[in-house]
Amino acid sequence: MFSMTGAPLAAKKLLLAKCSRSIGASYFTSKSLHTNSENVVDFVISGGGMVGAAMACSLGNAPALKGKKIVLLEGAAEKESFTLTEKYSNRVCALSPATVDLLTDLGSWQEICNMRYQPVKRMQVWDSCSDSLITFSQADMTEDLAYIVENDVILASITARLNALGDRVDVRYRTQAKAVSLPTPVEDVASTESPFVRVHLENGETLQTRLLIGADGSNSLVRRSADCHTISWDYYQSAVVATLGISQMENNVAWQRFLPTGPIALLPLSNEFSSLVWSTTTEDAKNLLQLPDESFVDAVNDAYWHDRDKDSIAISLGQTFQGILNAAIPGGTSNRQLPPTVTDVVEGSRAMFPLSMVHSSEYVKPRIALIGDAAHRLHPLAGQGVNLGFGDVVCLTQVLVDAVQRGSDVGGLSHLLQYETQRQRHNLPVLLTIDGLQRLYGTKFSPFVIARSLGLQATNALDFVKNKIIQQAAV
């Protein structure tokens, strides 16, 4: 792994750094399938976070994979029967409609509906340097853009479905993978080696598997053990999260203001509460955590309302451009709405998380596949991280089902490469766009402010472009 700071170079590396991999038939001959295979598990998923647990559930649900042995390893302890408390958790995700489709197929969206979620019907994003803005809403406000759900609720809903699968999935909590031994090509297999992947556990046990799925987060042991080429860089930012009391009659709008130090977002939880994700310099984040409650609330309101960053040239050019847009596209621009006033912060709800970008140029190796944050970690400004991970789950399940229906070995590199290609085609543009936005908005340099402000105004005026963006974010 290496780190870089230059975005263009990084983007190039992101796209080009593919190591050549042969299909390597010698891992997958019929001999390999019969070598010491009685105790071989078909799938081991390392990491039972939201994405790994969904993967286990998805494999366990697939009729074509009936009879396949599936093990899910999770280092943390099992949460004793989840009970929803009145107090909201400070960790939430904005789930896309495509994620809701997956969770519905798994039966866990129904569990979430029995707990709680808040639909987002409108989003307003604006620039503190020029006040140029973009809004997204489904035309008639009957369809939802996204759903805000607490991470604990998402995981509990998937765990409930895993439990309902009974012994289809062997879920092992407090079980940490300690090391991974890669498969040995069949012709080289000596008595002590294996054509399968071996997962060595903290408790001394070793599992042999046809396919190891790494869902073990951004510092993935599976990714490091498989020596997957990875690029990463630090944003030198942290996200401050908190649960905030708000004054709003109907709370179904997500509000994001881009400040030069990073975006601040308010996501609706209920008519009384919203969830804060405020990305800022790590030093600022530390200060925000130390502030007394009242000063913290003042700081959040100030971040939404202050005029300190305004660039007069960008504003006057923006006003002229807006006049031209209004004449050219009557009714094409959306009205600005005012964000709610934050009234208080829920005690003990403040926390901070360091932000970085991590992307594995290789999502697969012989008998290994990476999903979720183990393959890609991104800035939370567009709320896409776990949605990309759930997209990986859908794609990998389909590829594995197809492989089994063709009678192929589930760890075969040829179909794993189909998974990698399909997901990288989807994930890379999202990663690059989010990284680009983070950099474009992280400056007060006038030419950049003018360019991005006029671009945002033009995009906001063109409904078909906005619809395209909504469609892209929904999948």
Ligand SMILES: Cc1cc2nc3c(=O)[nH]c(=O)nc-3n(C[C@H](O)[C@H](O)[C@H](O)COP(=O)(O)OP(=O)(O)OC[C@H]3O[C@@H](n4cnc5c(N)ncnc54)[C@H](O)[C@@H]3O)c2cc1C
């Ligand atoms: C502030 C913030 C806001 C965010 N908001 C959004 C949002 O609105 N929408 C969105 O889509 N995404 C959002 N994200 C991103 C999202 O939280 C992540 O993408 C998601 O949590 C990744 O899930 P995961 O299951 O891949 O990894 P993780 O959540 O990191 O889970 C990994 C799991 O693997 C286990 N594990 C690790 N190593 C081992 C091992 N060796 N053996 C066994 N188990 C192991 C860990 O215990 C853990 O349970 C946000 C992120 C942040 C920081």
